[in-house]
Amino acid sequence: MGGKLTAKGKATRSRIIEGAAAVLREKGVSSTTLDDIMARTSTSKSQLFHYFPAGKDELLVAVAQFEADQVLEDQQPYLGCLDSWEAWEQWQDVVIKRYEAQGDECPLGSLFLQIGRSTPGARAIVIELMRRWQESLAVGIRSLQAAGQLPAALDVDTRAAALLAAIQGGVSILLSTGQSTHLRAALSQGITDLRHAGSAVP
Amino acid sequence: MGGKLTAKGKATRSRIIEGAAAVLREKGVSSTTLDDIMARTSTSKSQLFHYFPAGKDELLVAVAQFEADQVLEDQQPYLGCLDSWEAWEQWQDVVIKRYEAQGDECPLGSLFLQIGRSTPGARAIVIELMRRWQESLAVGIRSLQAAGQLPAALDVDTRAAALLAAIQGGVSILLSTGQSTHLRAALSQGITDLRHAGSAVP
Protein backbone atom coordinates (compact mmCIF):
# COMPACT_ATOMS: atom_id res chain seq x y z
CA MET A 1 0.00 0.00 0.00
CA GLY A 2 3.00 2.34 -0.45
CA GLY A 3 1.16 4.00 -3.30
CA LYS A 4 2.84 1.86 -5.92
CA LEU A 5 -0.10 1.20 -8.15
CA THR A 6 -0.16 1.09 -11.91
CA ALA A 7 -3.28 2.03 -13.82
CA LYS A 8 -3.81 -1.66 -14.35
CA GLY A 9 -3.25 -2.26 -10.67
CA LYS A 10 -5.79 0.34 -9.65
CA ALA A 11 -8.32 -1.24 -11.98
CA THR A 12 -7.78 -4.70 -10.57
CA ARG A 13 -7.96 -3.43 -7.05
CA SER A 14 -11.30 -1.80 -7.52
CA ARG A 15 -12.54 -4.76 -9.54
CA ILE A 16 -11.79 -6.87 -6.49
CA ILE A 17 -13.59 -4.51 -4.16
CA GLU A 18 -16.69 -4.29 -6.29
CA GLY A 19 -16.80 -8.00 -6.95
CA ALA A 20 -16.29 -8.75 -3.30
CA ALA A 21 -19.11 -6.38 -2.40
CA ALA A 22 -21.42 -8.24 -4.76
CA VAL A 23 -20.53 -11.64 -3.37
CA LEU A 24 -20.86 -10.41 0.19
CA ARG A 25 -24.34 -9.12 -0.47
CA GLU A 26 -25.34 -12.45 -1.93
CA LYS A 27 -23.77 -14.87 0.47
CA GLY A 28 -23.35 -12.89 3.62
CA VAL A 29 -20.08 -12.14 5.35
CA SER A 30 -19.71 -15.31 7.32
CA SER A 31 -20.07 -17.69 4.42
CA THR A 32 -18.04 -15.80 1.89
CA THR A 33 -14.59 -17.16 1.28
CA LEU A 34 -11.61 -15.73 -0.48
CA ASP A 35 -12.10 -18.34 -3.15
CA ASP A 36 -15.58 -17.03 -3.81
CA ILE A 37 -14.15 -13.60 -4.33
CA MET A 38 -11.39 -14.95 -6.53
CA ALA A 39 -13.90 -16.75 -8.69
CA ARG A 40 -16.15 -13.73 -9.03
CA THR A 41 -13.38 -11.30 -9.82
CA SER A 42 -11.19 -13.61 -11.88
CA THR A 43 -8.19 -13.11 -9.69
CA SER A 44 -5.72 -15.30 -7.91
CA LYS A 45 -5.01 -15.47 -4.26
CA SER A 46 -1.72 -13.69 -4.76
CA GLN A 47 -3.50 -10.65 -6.08
CA LEU A 48 -5.82 -10.51 -3.12
CA PHE A 49 -2.87 -10.45 -0.78
CA HIS A 50 -0.95 -8.19 -3.09
CA TYR A 51 -3.57 -5.47 -2.91
CA PHE A 52 -4.68 -6.18 0.63
CA PRO A 53 -1.58 -7.35 2.46
CA ALA A 54 -3.33 -7.60 5.80
CA GLY A 55 -5.67 -10.17 4.34
CA LYS A 56 -9.38 -10.63 4.52
CA ASP A 57 -10.01 -8.03 7.17
CA GLU A 58 -8.38 -5.30 5.18
CA LEU A 59 -10.42 -6.26 2.15
CA LEU A 60 -13.61 -6.22 4.18
CA VAL A 61 -12.87 -2.77 5.46
CA ALA A 62 -12.26 -1.58 1.92
CA VAL A 63 -15.57 -3.05 0.85
CA ALA A 64 -17.25 -1.40 3.80
CA GLN A 65 -15.88 1.95 2.76
CA PHE A 66 -17.06 1.34 -0.76
CA GLU A 67 -20.57 0.42 0.36
CA ALA A 68 -20.75 3.34 2.73
CA ASP A 69 -19.91 5.76 -0.05
CA GLN A 70 -22.47 4.05 -2.22
CA VAL A 71 -25.28 4.57 0.25
CA LEU A 72 -25.05 8.33 0.22
CA GLU A 73 -24.20 8.52 -3.46
CA ASP A 74 -27.41 6.71 -4.32
CA GLN A 75 -29.68 9.18 -2.63
CA GLN A 76 -27.54 12.25 -3.12
CA PRO A 77 -29.63 13.72 -5.94
CA TYR A 78 -32.66 13.65 -3.65
CA LEU A 79 -30.94 14.02 -0.32
CA GLY A 80 -29.11 17.04 -1.61
CA CYS A 81 -32.10 19.29 -2.13
CA LEU A 82 -34.66 18.71 0.58
CA ASP A 83 -36.01 22.22 0.31
CA SER A 84 -39.69 21.49 -0.19
CA TRP A 85 -42.18 18.99 1.16
CA GLU A 86 -42.41 17.45 -2.28
CA ALA A 87 -38.69 16.85 -2.24
CA TRP A 88 -38.99 15.11 1.11
CA GLU A 89 -41.73 12.84 -0.18
CA GLN A 90 -39.65 12.02 -3.21
CA TRP A 91 -36.64 11.23 -1.12
CA GLN A 92 -38.76 9.03 1.11
CA ASP A 93 -39.91 7.05 -1.89
CA VAL A 94 -36.38 6.60 -3.11
CA VAL A 95 -35.16 5.33 0.23
CA ILE A 96 -38.01 2.90 0.60
CA LYS A 97 -37.64 1.67 -2.92
CA ARG A 98 -33.93 1.24 -2.56
CA TYR A 99 -34.11 -0.86 0.54
CA GLU A 100 -37.07 -2.88 -0.58
CA ALA A 101 -35.18 -3.76 -3.72
CA GLN A 102 -32.12 -4.62 -1.71
CA GLY A 103 -34.36 -6.99 0.21
CA ASP A 104 -32.86 -8.69 3.16
CA GLU A 105 -29.22 -8.13 2.51
CA CYS A 106 -27.54 -5.20 4.07
CA PRO A 107 -23.94 -4.97 3.03
CA LEU A 108 -23.13 -2.57 5.80
CA GLY A 109 -25.20 -3.95 8.61
CA SER A 110 -23.87 -7.44 8.48
CA LEU A 111 -20.44 -6.24 7.59
CA PHE A 112 -20.05 -4.06 10.60
CA LEU A 113 -21.57 -6.38 13.07
CA GLN A 114 -18.92 -8.76 11.83
CA ILE A 115 -15.78 -6.65 11.82
CA GLY A 116 -16.91 -3.48 13.54
CA ARG A 117 -15.87 -4.61 16.93
CA SER A 118 -12.52 -6.09 16.08
CA THR A 119 -11.26 -3.64 13.51
CA PRO A 120 -10.92 -0.11 14.83
CA GLY A 121 -11.02 1.53 11.40
CA ALA A 122 -14.35 -0.04 10.54
CA ARG A 123 -16.24 1.77 13.23
CA ALA A 124 -14.85 5.07 12.01
CA ILE A 125 -16.41 4.40 8.63
CA VAL A 126 -19.91 3.96 10.04
CA ILE A 127 -19.56 6.93 12.31
CA GLU A 128 -18.54 9.09 9.39
CA LEU A 129 -21.39 7.75 7.27
CA MET A 130 -23.94 8.48 9.98
CA ARG A 131 -22.51 11.92 10.52
CA ARG A 132 -22.75 12.85 6.86
CA TRP A 133 -26.19 11.33 6.49
CA GLN A 134 -27.56 13.17 9.49
CA GLU A 135 -25.92 16.37 8.36
CA SER A 136 -27.69 16.13 5.00
CA LEU A 137 -30.99 15.74 6.79
CA ALA A 138 -30.21 18.69 9.01
CA VAL A 139 -29.39 20.83 5.99
CA GLY A 140 -32.73 19.85 4.49
CA ILE A 141 -34.60 20.83 7.63
CA ARG A 142 -32.78 24.13 7.82
CA SER A 143 -33.66 24.94 4.26
CA LEU A 144 -37.30 24.38 5.18
CA GLN A 145 -36.83 26.80 8.02
CA ALA A 146 -35.30 29.29 5.64
CA ALA A 147 -38.29 28.87 3.36
CA GLY A 148 -40.55 29.67 6.27
CA GLN A 149 -42.08 26.22 6.26
CA LEU A 150 -40.82 25.47 9.74
CA PRO A 151 -40.30 27.59 12.83
CA ALA A 152 -36.79 28.76 13.52
CA ALA A 153 -36.96 27.52 17.10
CA LEU A 154 -36.96 23.91 15.99
CA ASP A 155 -34.27 21.67 17.45
CA VAL A 156 -32.81 20.67 14.13
CA ASP A 157 -30.11 18.31 15.32
CA THR A 158 -32.38 16.23 17.50
CA ARG A 159 -34.93 15.99 14.74
CA ALA A 160 -32.30 14.93 12.23
CA ALA A 161 -30.89 12.38 14.64
CA ALA A 162 -34.33 10.95 15.32
CA LEU A 163 -35.09 10.77 11.63
CA LEU A 164 -31.85 8.97 10.93
CA ALA A 165 -32.59 6.52 13.72
CA ALA A 166 -36.02 5.94 12.28
CA ILE A 167 -34.54 5.00 8.93
CA GLN A 168 -31.91 2.76 10.44
CA GLY A 169 -34.50 1.03 12.55
CA GLY A 170 -36.84 0.53 9.66
CA VAL A 171 -34.03 -0.89 7.60
CA SER A 172 -32.77 -3.19 10.30
CA ILE A 173 -36.26 -4.53 10.85
CA LEU A 174 -36.59 -5.02 7.13
CA LEU A 175 -33.33 -6.92 7.20
CA SER A 176 -34.26 -9.25 9.98
CA THR A 177 -37.92 -9.81 9.24
CA GLY A 178 -38.20 -9.14 5.55
CA GLN A 179 -41.07 -6.72 6.10
CA SER A 180 -40.85 -3.11 5.00
CA THR A 181 -43.87 -2.03 7.02
CA HIS A 182 -41.82 -0.46 9.73
CA LEU A 183 -39.54 1.41 7.39
CA ARG A 184 -42.55 2.91 5.66
CA ALA A 185 -44.24 3.75 8.95
CA ALA A 186 -41.11 5.26 10.44
CA LEU A 187 -40.39 7.45 7.45
CA SER A 188 -43.88 8.69 6.80
CA GLN A 189 -44.57 9.25 10.47
CA GLY A 190 -41.27 11.02 10.88
CA ILE A 191 -41.90 13.38 8.01
CA THR A 192 -45.49 13.95 9.06
CA ASP A 193 -44.41 14.83 12.56
CA LEU A 194 -41.77 17.13 11.21
CA ARG A 195 -44.42 18.83 9.14
CA HIS A 196 -46.65 19.36 12.14
CA ALA A 197 -43.76 20.35 14.34
CA GLY A 198 -44.46 23.99 13.75
CA SER A 199 -48.16 24.03 14.48
CA ALA A 200 -47.87 22.07 17.71
CA VAL A 201 -45.52 24.12 19.83
CA PRO A 202 -48.17 26.06 21.75
CA MET B 1 -34.98 -33.62 21.66
CA GLY B 2 -37.67 -36.29 21.89
CA GLY B 3 -38.67 -34.86 25.23
CA LYS B 4 -36.44 -37.27 27.15
CA LEU B 5 -34.93 -34.89 29.62
CA THR B 6 -34.15 -35.53 33.25
CA ALA B 7 -34.22 -32.70 35.74
CA LYS B 8 -30.45 -32.80 35.62
CA GLY B 9 -30.59 -32.77 31.86
CA LYS B 10 -32.85 -29.75 31.75
CA ALA B 11 -30.51 -27.92 34.09
CA THR B 12 -27.48 -28.67 31.97
CA ARG B 13 -29.28 -27.68 28.83
CA SER B 14 -30.23 -24.29 30.12
CA ARG B 15 -26.82 -23.83 31.66
CA ILE B 16 -25.42 -24.30 28.20
CA ILE B 17 -27.81 -21.80 26.68
CA GLU B 18 -27.18 -19.13 29.25
CA GLY B 19 -23.45 -19.64 29.18
CA ALA B 20 -23.42 -19.58 25.42
CA ALA B 21 -25.42 -16.37 25.45
CA ALA B 22 -22.85 -14.78 27.71
CA VAL B 23 -19.93 -15.84 25.56
CA LEU B 24 -21.69 -14.72 22.41
CA ARG B 25 -22.27 -11.27 23.84
CA GLU B 26 -18.64 -10.97 24.74
CA LYS B 27 -16.92 -12.38 21.71
CA GLY B 28 -19.47 -12.00 18.96
CA VAL B 29 -20.99 -14.76 16.93
CA SER B 30 -18.31 -15.17 14.34
CA SER B 31 -15.45 -15.63 16.76
CA THR B 32 -17.18 -17.83 19.28
CA THR B 33 -16.29 -21.50 19.05
CA LEU B 34 -17.85 -24.53 20.59
CA ASP B 35 -14.79 -24.87 22.75
CA ASP B 36 -15.39 -21.42 24.17
CA ILE B 37 -18.87 -22.46 25.13
CA MET B 38 -17.62 -25.73 26.57
CA ALA B 39 -15.09 -23.90 28.70
CA ARG B 40 -17.61 -21.39 29.96
CA THR B 41 -20.29 -23.91 30.79
CA SER B 42 -18.02 -26.71 32.00
CA THR B 43 -19.38 -29.18 29.53
CA SER B 44 -17.96 -31.56 26.99
CA LYS B 45 -18.54 -31.62 23.30
CA SER B 46 -20.72 -34.68 23.65
CA GLN B 47 -23.15 -32.79 25.79
CA LEU B 48 -23.42 -29.97 23.31
CA PHE B 49 -24.36 -32.42 20.61
CA HIS B 50 -26.49 -34.41 23.01
CA TYR B 51 -28.73 -31.46 23.75
CA PHE B 52 -28.45 -29.83 20.34
CA PRO B 53 -28.13 -32.70 17.87
CA ALA B 54 -28.19 -30.44 14.86
CA GLY B 55 -25.06 -28.76 16.12
CA LYS B 56 -24.03 -25.15 16.42
CA ASP B 57 -26.92 -23.72 14.44
CA GLU B 58 -29.50 -25.30 16.67
CA LEU B 59 -27.71 -23.99 19.73
CA LEU B 60 -27.57 -20.51 18.25
CA VAL B 61 -31.28 -20.55 17.56
CA ALA B 62 -31.94 -21.62 21.13
CA VAL B 63 -29.79 -18.79 22.40
CA ALA B 64 -31.62 -16.40 20.12
CA GLN B 65 -34.94 -17.48 21.56
CA PHE B 66 -33.56 -17.05 25.03
CA GLU B 67 -32.28 -13.56 24.32
CA ALA B 68 -35.49 -12.56 22.61
CA ASP B 69 -37.52 -13.55 25.63
CA GLN B 70 -35.08 -11.70 27.81
CA VAL B 71 -35.52 -8.44 25.94
CA LEU B 72 -39.22 -8.17 26.66
CA GLU B 73 -38.96 -9.63 30.12
CA ASP B 74 -36.52 -6.93 31.13
CA GLN B 75 -38.82 -4.07 30.30
CA GLN B 76 -42.09 -5.83 31.00
CA PRO B 77 -42.73 -4.13 34.35
CA TYR B 78 -42.55 -0.78 32.60
CA LEU B 79 -43.71 -1.78 29.16
CA GLY B 80 -46.77 -3.41 30.67
CA CYS B 81 -48.38 -0.28 32.05
CA LEU B 82 -47.82 2.63 29.72
CA ASP B 83 -50.97 4.37 30.84
CA SER B 84 -49.60 7.77 31.78
CA TRP B 85 -46.96 10.10 30.40
CA GLU B 86 -44.89 9.52 33.50
CA ALA B 87 -44.91 5.80 32.75
CA TRP B 88 -43.70 6.48 29.23
CA GLU B 89 -40.86 8.62 30.51
CA GLN B 90 -39.92 5.94 32.96
CA TRP B 91 -39.96 3.26 30.32
CA GLN B 92 -37.82 5.45 28.08
CA ASP B 93 -35.23 5.77 30.81
CA VAL B 94 -35.17 2.04 31.34
CA VAL B 95 -34.66 1.29 27.67
CA ILE B 96 -31.89 3.82 27.32
CA LYS B 97 -30.19 2.65 30.45
CA ARG B 98 -30.42 -0.96 29.45
CA TYR B 99 -28.84 -0.49 26.08
CA GLU B 100 -26.23 1.93 27.26
CA ALA B 101 -25.18 -0.61 29.82
CA GLN B 102 -25.14 -3.33 27.23
CA GLY B 103 -22.80 -1.12 25.28
CA ASP B 104 -21.85 -2.25 21.86
CA GLU B 105 -22.89 -5.85 22.02
CA CYS B 106 -26.28 -6.80 20.78
CA PRO B 107 -26.94 -10.48 21.25
CA LEU B 108 -29.85 -10.44 18.88
CA GLY B 109 -28.63 -8.07 16.23
CA SER B 110 -25.43 -9.87 15.47
CA LEU B 111 -27.02 -13.23 16.03
CA PHE B 112 -29.68 -12.77 13.46
CA LEU B 113 -27.60 -11.14 10.85
CA GLN B 114 -25.51 -14.26 11.16
CA ILE B 115 -28.04 -17.04 11.11
CA GLY B 116 -31.25 -15.23 10.22
CA ARG B 117 -30.83 -15.77 6.55
CA SER B 118 -29.80 -19.39 6.57
CA THR B 119 -31.97 -20.76 9.34
CA PRO B 120 -35.66 -20.35 8.66
CA GLY B 121 -36.71 -20.70 12.29
CA ALA B 122 -34.48 -17.84 13.38
CA ARG B 123 -36.37 -15.24 11.41
CA ALA B 124 -39.62 -16.36 12.98
CA ILE B 125 -38.18 -15.57 16.39
CA VAL B 126 -37.38 -11.97 15.49
CA ILE B 127 -40.68 -11.48 13.78
CA GLU B 128 -42.50 -12.70 16.86
CA LEU B 129 -40.39 -10.51 19.12
CA MET B 130 -41.11 -7.45 17.02
CA ARG B 131 -44.78 -8.26 16.90
CA ARG B 132 -45.07 -8.58 20.67
CA TRP B 133 -42.96 -5.51 21.31
CA GLN B 134 -44.99 -3.38 18.95
CA GLU B 135 -48.22 -4.73 20.39
CA SER B 136 -47.15 -3.68 23.87
CA LEU B 137 -46.51 -0.18 22.59
CA ALA B 138 -49.88 -0.15 20.86
CA VAL B 139 -51.61 -1.21 24.04
CA GLY B 140 -49.89 1.63 25.85
CA ILE B 141 -51.02 4.16 23.27
CA ARG B 142 -54.58 2.86 23.41
CA SER B 143 -54.67 3.17 27.16
CA LEU B 144 -53.66 6.80 26.74
CA GLN B 145 -56.55 7.19 24.34
CA ALA B 146 -58.83 5.59 26.86
CA ALA B 147 -57.60 8.02 29.47
CA GLY B 148 -58.47 10.86 27.15
CA GLN B 149 -54.84 11.89 26.77
CA LEU B 150 -54.87 11.22 23.05
CA PRO B 151 -57.51 11.58 20.35
CA ALA B 152 -59.32 8.43 19.33
CA ALA B 153 -58.65 9.08 15.67
CA LEU B 154 -54.95 8.40 16.09
CA ASP B 155 -53.44 5.76 13.84
CA VAL B 156 -52.17 3.59 16.65
CA ASP B 157 -50.49 0.87 14.63
CA THR B 158 -48.46 3.21 12.48
CA ARG B 159 -47.37 5.14 15.53
CA ALA B 160 -46.38 1.99 17.36
CA ALA B 161 -44.50 0.71 14.32
CA ALA B 162 -42.66 4.00 13.95
CA LEU B 163 -41.78 4.03 17.60
CA LEU B 164 -40.45 0.51 17.43
CA ALA B 165 -38.39 1.41 14.41
CA ALA B 166 -37.02 4.42 16.25
CA ILE B 167 -35.83 2.24 19.09
CA GLN B 168 -34.31 -0.33 16.80
CA GLY B 169 -32.54 2.35 14.84
CA GLY B 170 -31.23 4.02 17.94
CA VAL B 171 -29.97 0.73 19.21
CA SER B 172 -28.36 -0.31 15.97
CA ILE B 173 -26.57 3.02 15.73
CA LEU B 174 -25.45 2.58 19.30
CA LEU B 175 -24.15 -0.84 18.38
CA SER B 176 -22.16 0.27 15.39
CA THR B 177 -20.90 3.63 16.59
CA GLY B 178 -20.93 3.31 20.33
CA GLN B 179 -22.89 6.54 20.70
CA SER B 180 -26.28 6.60 22.39
CA THR B 181 -27.15 10.06 21.13
CA HIS B 182 -29.47 8.76 18.45
CA LEU B 183 -31.28 6.36 20.71
CA ARG B 184 -31.97 9.17 23.13
CA ALA B 185 -33.03 11.52 20.37
CA ALA B 186 -35.25 8.95 18.71
CA LEU B 187 -37.04 7.99 21.90
CA SER B 188 -37.56 11.44 23.31
CA GLN B 189 -38.57 12.85 19.96
CA GLY B 190 -40.92 9.97 19.35
CA ILE B 191 -42.66 10.34 22.69
CA THR B 192 -42.79 14.11 22.33
CA ASP B 193 -44.38 13.83 18.93
CA LEU B 194 -46.85 11.32 20.24
CA ARG B 195 -47.73 13.72 23.00
CA HIS B 196 -48.38 16.50 20.53
CA ALA B 197 -50.15 14.24 18.10
CA GLY B 198 -53.52 15.27 19.44
CA SER B 199 -53.11 19.01 19.25
CA ALA B 200 -51.80 19.03 15.71
CA VAL B 201 -54.44 17.30 13.67
CA PRO B 202 -56.26 20.33 12.28
Add this chain to the structure above:
DNA sequence: ATTACACTGGACCGCGCAGTCCATTGTGAG
Protein backbone atom coordinates in the same frame (compact mmCIF):
# COMPACT_ATOMS: atom_id res chain seq x y z
C1' DA C 1 -30.70 -55.98 41.49
C1' DT C 2 -30.90 -55.41 36.93
C1' DT C 3 -32.00 -53.19 33.10
C1' DA C 4 -32.47 -49.50 30.06
C1' DC C 5 -31.24 -45.24 28.83
C1' DA C 6 -29.94 -40.51 29.84
C1' DC C 7 -25.71 -38.26 30.80
C1' DT C 8 -20.74 -37.24 30.50
C1' DG C 9 -15.68 -37.43 29.11
C1' DG C 10 -12.37 -37.05 25.79
C1' DA C 11 -9.84 -38.82 21.97
C1' DC C 12 -10.16 -38.55 17.09
C1' DC C 13 -11.13 -37.05 12.30
C1' DG C 14 -11.38 -34.32 8.16
C1' DC C 15 -12.02 -30.46 5.66
C1' DG C 16 -12.58 -25.80 4.57
C1' DC C 17 -10.15 -21.87 4.22
C1' DA C 18 -6.82 -18.01 5.36
C1' DG C 19 -2.40 -17.13 4.50
C1' DT C 20 2.63 -18.22 2.29
C1' DC C 21 6.01 -18.84 -1.41
C1' DC C 22 8.17 -18.87 -5.55
C1' DA C 23 8.14 -18.85 -10.33
C1' DT C 24 6.57 -16.34 -14.44
C1' DT C 25 4.87 -12.71 -17.12
C1' DG C 26 3.75 -7.77 -17.99
C1' DT C 27 5.18 -2.84 -18.11
C1' DG C 28 6.89 1.65 -17.38
C1' DA C 29 11.29 4.44 -16.92
C1' DG C 30 15.89 5.66 -18.31
Add this chain to the structure above:
DNA sequence: CTCACAATGGACTGCGCGGTCCAGTGTAAT
Protein backbone atom coordinates in the same frame (compact mmCIF):
# COMPACT_ATOMS: atom_id res chain seq x y z
C1' DC D 1 17.46 -2.61 -24.75
C1' DT D 2 17.28 -3.63 -20.07
C1' DC D 3 16.55 -3.28 -15.55
C1' DA D 4 13.68 -3.00 -11.71
C1' DC D 5 9.59 -3.85 -9.93
C1' DA D 6 4.59 -4.39 -10.28
C1' DA D 7 1.24 -7.89 -11.50
C1' DT D 8 -0.24 -12.61 -11.89
C1' DG D 9 -0.66 -17.81 -11.44
C1' DG D 10 -1.05 -21.64 -8.75
C1' DA D 11 0.75 -25.11 -5.76
C1' DC D 12 1.45 -25.81 -0.94
C1' DT D 13 0.77 -25.50 4.13
C1' DG D 14 -1.09 -25.24 8.73
C1' DC D 15 -4.62 -25.48 11.70
C1' DG D 16 -8.88 -24.09 13.77
C1' DC D 17 -13.00 -25.86 14.63
C1' DG D 18 -17.38 -28.40 13.73
C1' DG D 19 -18.72 -32.83 14.04
C1' DT D 20 -18.26 -38.17 15.19
C1' DC D 21 -17.54 -42.20 18.17
C1' DC D 22 -17.18 -45.09 21.77
C1' DA D 23 -16.41 -46.05 26.29
C1' DG D 24 -17.65 -45.05 31.04
C1' DT D 25 -20.77 -43.24 34.71
C1' DG D 26 -25.08 -41.82 36.79
C1' DT D 27 -30.04 -42.67 37.78
C1' DA D 28 -34.76 -43.57 37.59
C1' DA D 29 -38.04 -47.41 37.00
C1' DT D 30 -39.78 -52.43 37.63
